Amino acid sequence: MKMTTSGEYIKSEFPSIDDDLYQYVEGIISGGADDFEDSDELYGAIGEVLHEVGDKTEDELRQICDNLLRLMKPDDSDALKSGSGKVLNAPVHLASMAANLENNMEEIKSIWVMTRDDSLKVDAKKLEKAEAKLQQKQDKRNQDLASGRNVVQAPQLEAATASQVTSKKEAKMEDKGSNRAQDIRIENFDVAYGNRVLLQGADLTLAFGRRYGLVGRNGLGKTTLLRMISNKQLRIPSHVSVLHVEQEVVGNDTPALQSVLECDTVRENLLQREREISAKMNSGNTDPELSNELSELYVQLQNIEADKAPARASIILNGLGFNSEMQQRATKHFSGGWRMRLALARALFSKPDLLLLDEPTNMLDIKAIIWLENYLQNWPTTLLVVSHDRHFLETVPTDILHLHSQRIESYKGNYENFEKTKTEKLRNQQREFEAQQQHRAHVQEFIDKFRYNANRASSVQSKIKMLEKLPELKAVEKEVEVVLKFPETEGLSPPILQLDEVVFAYNPGQTILSGVNLGATLESRICIVGDNGAGKTTLLKIIMGILTPTGGSRHAHRNLKFGYFSQHHVDQLEMNVSSVELLQSAYPGKPVEEYRRQLGSFGITGDMALQTVASLSGGQKSRVAFARMCMGNPNFLVLDEPTNHLDIETIEALGKAIRKYTGGVILVSHDERLIRMVCKELWVCGGGSVRSIEGGFDEYRRIVEKELSDALK
Template identity: 50%
Template sequence: MTASLISYLNKTVPTMPEEIREYVASLLSENKDDMTSVDEIFEAVGEYFTSCATNLTEEDVQNLCKRLMDILHDGHEVKANTYSDAARKLETTVDMSIQDNISSKMDSIWKVTAKDLPTLTVDKKKLQKAENKNKEKSAKREEQEASAPKKKTVQLTATASQAKNKRDAKLDDAGMSNMDIHIEEIDLSLGAKQLLSGANMFMTSGHKYGLVGRNGIGKSTLIRMISCGQLTIPSNITMLSVEQEVEGDDTPVIDSVLACDIKRQALLREEKELNESINDPSLTDEERSRLSEKLNEVYAKMTALQIEKAPARAAIILYGLGFKPDEQKEPTKKFSGGWRMRVALARALFTKPDLLLLDEPTNMLDMRAVYWLENHLQEWESTILIVSHDRKFLNAICTDVIHMHSKRLDQYKGNYDNFQKSMVEKLTLQQREYEAQMQLRQHVQEFIDKFRYNAKRASMVQSRIKMLERMPVLQAVEEEGAVKLAFPECEKLGNPVLQLDEVSFKYSKDTQLIFQNICCGSDSDSRICIVGENGSGKTTLLKVLLGELQPTSGVRHAHRRLNIGYFTQHHVDQLDMDMSSLELVAERFPGKNQEEYRAALGRFGLSGDIVFQSISTLSGGQKSRLAFGCLGLQSPNYLIMDEPTNHLDVETVDALGKALCNFKGGVLLVSHDERLIELVCKELWVVKDRTVTTLEGGLAEYKKHVYRQLAIPMQ
């Protein structure tokens, strides 16, 4: 019975997690006798379907429960137990399991006395066997829990609330569609920290909104509160958030993308079932004709949804995100977490929801994929809310910007550059109005204080007091402090400092060469950016330059006083989340006093009480700053940085660019952030086809090359 239920749930609700599917099936099987109506099944397990499959309507869930009812009772009609006798007080405890034994003697079980009850016997062998089995299960469970690695995590609970939008509620009640989104009076907190207070957010259908603000302000938390339903939007709007990577299993990548289209899957399943039924030789002509008509209706729906074009559309999206045609047929379990995040992004782009929520979508992409995503989202017809640190990306996509600051949300028309200009103008005007009002208030208050006790001027004083009371209270502009990052001074080295001569590399004798006879070098003041597609060998090249990997052939030359500071894109994995920032740097770099540690952290924007907070409570950008602080304490004279802008806000990216320009040593970057590359780099290395070449023309020339490859017209 349980297997049949699991099999059915697997087909109808594929998005339901396996453990929940098994729990629902076992719950229904164990309580089969109590499940005598569809309403009882809906009450018991209906919430699991609505939470795991947001596309299901209440009617769909009711139909699903009806089918579960048929499976549970083999299609037989079940009558609920009813009792006509009035409620009565029992004379003694009654064992309901022996009702059948005494029904022949008594009119009703409520009239049973102790003398009428038969003697009960217990099979001690069976009881002992059951107890032993339960003990074995408990011991096995305790053993598994003991062997499982225990993680120490500190989680802050986010809470959100909003005022009920009467306009949207009326439209919902009237069954009218409204694709605009109005979320009013938002209160958002993370633990004891309040992030928003009485804020409003308005999103017009079809517009593309960039959510910007400083690191730790709560942008990702706001996105998460919308995606999980704590902040509600109109029920007719479909929503999808790209948060977790696709689970790795034997499903081919392209099938994983196609499977997210529930309507397509349902129509294909219905088509298959109808074709099988029509081919049944036992059918009458009338039944076959009826099924043929229904099959034609299914074909009409499939044509309207352009189902035949779905595989090609999915393949185009996957190719744009970096999956080659042969890789699209590989199972998802063969790919790393970053690549499975690309599959999750592809599923979202393929589904085309009415509201698409994207939190740092470019973090797992190379420049080629970023350019493709820019072009794809520019043609997107529905609403997008996106958090990104990439200024160029925001400029290319956004039609509006939502600025999160000072516990409120301010909205601006235009892309990020327009937002910056408008914000400066708005804040300047706001400050002028505030200063003018303060001068007026001071002048009026002086008049009131001077003539408060003068009877002749009493009416004038009263009129000015009322004027002050009616005057709107303006707030002074709360300026966000400028972000400043600074790497410490370092020793100037003679050139060249790092060089590869005729270097080839492969991981083992049986694998293919990653690089073949490459020659490249760097000086003490070089500013180099390495670009190339994911999988081309950028990170491997960095490790060869660092000396972590030894060349298969060729020679690596390094200056004898070279001290490399290496920032890895997986720096967060190297931090102890249970420690504070101050404790971490003191443990890694002993021998200094607290003032020196705080000064090192302060150079990268970590100051005040934040240095005493647990690292687990810091935002992604703050963790990156902590990693920069650790880098500075190494006193490097050469920096190698792999994707340093991940999780940084736009202002911090600009500050990082200035800090790297002011750094006296050499800099070698792997980055897809155009803004940082333009600020810092003077030389571009392209990793492709087992070689490293210096591209004349820099980033602009590389962008033209990628656009030609993707057949995208240059703007």
């Protein structure tokens, strides 16, 4: 294999890759081989994207990643395998070095380093080079400032901090080890992120066995709070086991099913000891103590129902989309998304006292979400979950925790009950405030009228004291309503878009889709659903003309202009520029006011439009991506999982914006609330075909629940 660049190799292996995905992959590998320890790590970074591009097997993709790493590090292929060796940052002129042997002895030694001392925390040579590079960057920045150029400062990484007040009684109980309370109380605590206070004087109570949904606007600190609890920066009773599903499982040779079983350390230790004793007895050891210990082990294994553990783990994996073959597959062969599912399966199997889930539905298709909703309704311990999926929040939680105004308020019931109770509570608070204001005004009028009347002096003083004792009520602060607005479009005469007997295969004999007969108009509100890997993204690319059908035909109006949104586009935003500069780069030559007006249509207003993109929350970045997509005035929107970083209010605003949009819309989503808001037609991908079903989402949910029920029989 002889290629000039890794980019050329990618294009040779994936000739159908579109520019956006190519730029995404190229951006990941642009840092060079030093960013990756081995080809497995490179596969973890780009494997899932490459799965979407071509119909290659996992082994083929891993070989491609191995070849890519060799291209990025061509003179160190042996070192790749051994994990040792060093890549030079520039060519070395040995003759000139030999001429200066005495002065450069340390540098010459550094060239021939064959092993690495992993115990060292800092490599002095690398540190020296890093400091030199930093100095060069600082010098260049100073020159730019001196010349009057506008330099965008990269955002500084900030750390979250917490402080908490604990009672002496609880502290003594912890010290003695006598605290056996299963409820969790975190009282009077503060959380800050850098200089920004997220929570102040807040209280949080989690009763054992309750399921809590934590809600609030993007950027208020929900994820930070979960991390604070999981890493014990906020103190909870030491005997309470906590598991936070945040990181994907590390890939190795362990089969998926065994990876889940290993979470039960008690069972694993008992089985390991049982194997050790059996081996000793089989080798002729007749010590009666061993026989007694083995009998006790069997009793303990029976008490914890160790024999039923594999079946229980298999049920969880199957519910999350792992079929029998996948359950026996080594974890290193799964993409990042599937490893996150595996992390969730391990958490559900291990049943900690407190399970923390942060957006668990992001990585799941609708079938897995429905299974998880049903499974968590019988969760035996305490659950705290952050989610933007409104249907999930109406199905799973027994309580809702509302994070706002630097505090947490608790509400009984699911999300629907929370909304009703909160609305009524705010209405009553506003009425009470207005009534008090009227009363104050009436009393103040009396005081002003008789302030200088000697006969009424005692009454006036009494009224003044009464006003001073009145509690200080504040007007209800209404959260700013999120509004998204897609551009107006001009009508097109039909036909707009038609797929006739479309067949598609990335490679001969490996058909992805066949017999696809579908059509769309500017009035279409089509939602595409189906299992992960069923071909939804491939179908979108055929619809937009990115991929050409291998059979059948695609007909599109000559003036049809697509606006495409996917999670890849959010990840590819340039981070060190402002939102205004981002739009300016994509669509140059327009007045700044037009860029700001466009961003304002998607809620990026004021100083937020001038912040670096890196400093924005995930939901705000999504809105910037929407603004950029719509700057080209598309008349047909293709939205691939647009809700992953949006809060509930923004998803509601997105649904309203789609309904008002005058162009066509095709949506791929697992958010049931959004689908129900906008869907007029439902396309189901599966079994190599795409079909439109009558009855909409209700019918699809009925089909999925029947499949899940049949699988358990």
